[in-house]
Amino acid sequence: MNGKISKSLSVENAKELLNSVDAFLFDCDGVIWKGEKLIDGVPETLDLLRSHGKKLVFVTNNSTKSRKQYAKKFHSLGIPVNEDEIFSSSFAAAMYLNVNDFPREKKVYVIGEEGILEELEQAGFTALGGPADGKKNIELKSDSLFEHDKNVGAVIVGLDQYINFYKLQYGTLCIRENPGCLFIATNRDAVGHLTDLQEWPGAGCMVAAICGTTQKEPITVGKPSTFLMDFLLQKYNITTSRMCMVGDRLDTDILFGQNAGCRTLLVFSGVTNESNYEDLSKEVKPEYYTNSIADMLKYI
Ligand SMILES: O=C(O)COP(=O)(O)O
Numbered sequence: 001m002n003g004k005i006s007k008s009l010s011v012e013n014a015k016e017l018l019n020s021v022d023a024f025l026f027d028c029d030g031v032i033w034k035g036e037k038l039i040d041g042v043p044e045t046l047d048l049l050r051s052h053g054k055k056l057v058f059v060t061n062n063s064t065k066s067r068k069q070y071a072k073k074f075h076s077l078g079i080p081v082n083e084d085e086i087f088s089s090s091f092a093a094a095m096y097l098n099v100n101d102f103p104r105e106k107k108v109y110v111i112g113e114e115g116i117l118e119e120l121e122q123a124g125f126t127a128l129g130g131p132a133d134g135k136k137n138i139e140l141k142s143d144s145l146f147e148h149d150k151n152v153g154a155v156i157v158g159l160d161q162y163i164n165f166y167k168l169q170y171g172t173l174c175i176r177e178n179p180g181c182l183f184i185a186t187n188r189d190a191v192g193h194l195t196d197l198q199e200w201p202g203a204g205c206m207v208a209a210i211c212g213t214t215q216k217e218p219i220t221v222g223k224p225s226t227f228l229m230d231f232l233l234q235k236y237n238i239t240t241s242r243m244c245m246v247g248d249r250l251d252t253d254i255l256f257g258q259n260a261g262c263r264t265l266l267v268f269s270g271v272t273n274e275s276n277y278e279d280l281s282k283e284v285k286p287e288y289y290t291n292s293i294a295d296m297l298k299y300i
């Protein structure tokens with residue numbers, strides 16, 4: 001909807017949107033929850049949409065969990081969601097290697113958390129790094145040489161609250177010294193609502209660190225890349241023009257929706273709000289915007 005004027009969601013257009021869409025694609029952080037806390041009215045809204053026969057799908061850039069771990073989180077918050085309704089950037093990273101025939105005898109170094117490791121393992125890949133390297137310290141001594149595995153053929157970088165100098169050196173050496181080593185970013189979100197009260201550094205800052213050391217740009221598999229859309233389309237026989245992407249970030253969620261040909265709805269319950277919207281929406285404009293998905297309860 002670039003170039004067009006964005007509209008505030010209202011009784012009239014919410015009904016039109018509902019009638020012309022078969023699936024709602026929801027971003028998670030800032031739309032469904034903030035950290036461990038559900039956003040008000042979300043379970044009721046999802047129930048309402050399901051009662052109208054809509055398919056609900058969850059597309060998250062947060063790579064710290066696998067699809068299985070996300071399904072558990074949804075259940076613990078009282079929302080019944082199946083693993084196959086979740087499309088996370090951790091899954092995207094493993095699938096990128098899969099569809100590109102990454103050799104199973106090669107290894108993958110992970111700057112990130114458990115979610116990426118679980119998805120790699122499920123896809124049959126051997127991973128190194130991740131949380132296990134979170135407590136490793138470096139001592140910069142004149143005679144010490146940092147050894148890395150020459151068999152690492154890909155480095156995946158995602159959100160990592162335990163990022164350290166050891167992981168930065170490991171990932172950097174693999175990309176710089178192992179011939180053909182891939183540099184994959186799960187996503188490049190600047191910040192995210194990892195807790196309910198404030199925003200925290202997003203995967204974009206971990207990715208930027210490795211861009212800085214290697215002077216290379218990664219392959220990004222999460223939003224706004226439409227890589228995950230192929231998997232979604234394999235599962236749901238719905239044309240993208242009858243899907244609506246709902247998110248709190250313009251440069252990932254809304255752009256992903258637009259890149260894929262979906263309708264788009266921006267919500268002000270996460271990183272974009274009424275005060276920064278004007279500034280942030282210069283390049284990417286959603287079709288609709290509203291305070292929270294719970295507004296649909298009023299409009300539908
Ligand atoms: O927290 C992040 O990195 C982004 O996650 P989201 O795509 O669910 O908003």
Ligand SMILES: [Mg+2]
Pocket residue numbers: 027028029030031247248249270
């Ligand atoms: Mg979000």
